[in-house]
Amino acid sequence: MPGWGRLHRWLGLTLSLWLVLVSLTGTLLFYKTELLQLKYPQLKLTEIPDHQDAARVFDRFDAGHAFLPRADKPWIEVVDVSGTHQYFNAAGEHLLSREHMGDWISWFVEFHHHLLLHELGKDIQGYLGLASLLLVVAGLVKWWPQTWSRRLFTIRWAWPWQKNFRATLWQLHRVTGVVLLIPLLILLITGTAIMYSAVVSDSLTRLFPEQHQVTSMPAVATEATSWPQRLRTAEVLFPEMEPRLVYLDRARIRFKYEDEWHPNGRSYMQFDPFTGALVSWQDIRNQPYGTQLAQMVYPLHVSAIGGVSLLTLLVAGGIALIVLPVSGVWFWLWRQRRKKVA
Template structure:
């Protein structure tokens, strides 16, 4: 009786969430190759020379709002997002290559839909709720399917063309087997994606649960004033030689300070979670090394890298790709099976 109840939950949740799940999984899977898609659409981004830190700093000094990313091997350009949300790309010579307005191309549409369904904060709340429901959907499906006796046949698939009589069996077997075989990447994508929607709550909860900190010795704060981004980046390199600047906040804070994010060797987060703060036309005023933060906070910062396959090399990238494809296949085969069965 209880298995039947979980089956009904799985069926109706699957029908309700099918379109959303296909679109989110499709956009997320494609965005694993965002750089390649941008270079395919905009040939001017197919760069071979990586801008230096000094060349990037010269570009940053042209802007007084928004934020910017330092060049990386997987993004061989200087990237600036201005105060209006337009993304600018520059080469090593500081030449302006491209300006992408918000929702100005199909890659931007995919990003905005995958992040918050084109609805900003409201979309983020909706995505969080749908993410929790999708986890319930997967759990209910596993409980409903769980076999009383295990054998290799419980995961076998007999492929039959759509026009043939046994095609419904193929749909059911594909739905069942893809969900079970790829359950680890599927669960990882759903859990991390939902956790990102509730990042503040997850970060605070883990920090309270695991408050242990590590003692990290820091050098004395330099007193040399910095008047531009070249000098701030140079000070940052001298102060933390083991960390690399990754993200620059171009607009000053309410106190008139400038911030940058850095990544230490071995850190999972591609943009790092350590901070340096500089006074306007003044010296460095504070530092925040992520390695000295609570264990729970550091653990929470592994969620995003896992979701976007920024760690784990080709093995986790392949697993994430297969998980995304499975999240497309599951609703398609499930709804198709339900529709053919209902028509009969």
């Protein structure tokens, strides 16, 4: 199918640099905690702070948001209004300040999320994500064999200075795309869906509007005017939930229930900042099934579920999304050079 072949070739050449960079940064960010601890050894903490340790640190700040410590992030982390990340240990001692765009890890995060262009970058990421899905479909249609054999999945290795390297490039490109099709599709589909999260959530909610009330807001009198009081109240009222994130200027806590995929959860408890009264409660399990399904997209993309097995699969997919454009463009350049010689 020559039309699909031309579409695959020109989309590949157009998207190759973006695919390499966004896949490289995304694959490295699977190991963000390890990279932070490598660059900042003071973050290699052996004692994980508890919620009350964190709450006492939160009381020092009036704005921004903060993350509760957990096993994969064993520190207290506060993000102020300027975007600077402040890190503390269990004793409340300040360990580190990371300014927004102040190190290469922050640059990687911003590039992977927004191409360093804020909301405009998010829009561009969405368009490029859709184009990359069309690229994969075109490549699959172009490759689809009339007869199947083991040779379709064979790579005969040769080095660039050897005669058969052209065949190696072609086989590497073809086999990588086919063998690792599932993980690279997971990454591309979920990554694109994140860029269009509102549309995806609305569409899934329309498809699956059913909902089941599992919890309701307790009718209790509270006077939780400090973060230690708010977290204690939350743990008493909803022991099956784990607080993960707080909004410092809004007296709002975000929770994760035990079987929820999202690493920070999508349930909220809102206190009155002045009186300390509990004023609202939102449980993701009370939301329509489509809304709950939409909240599974991000955790799948970042391998927040599935343990080592899914992480290994998605890292392989990320590497495939680097190998494919490199091998494809290299093969195309080799052919162009041969045509000029001929």
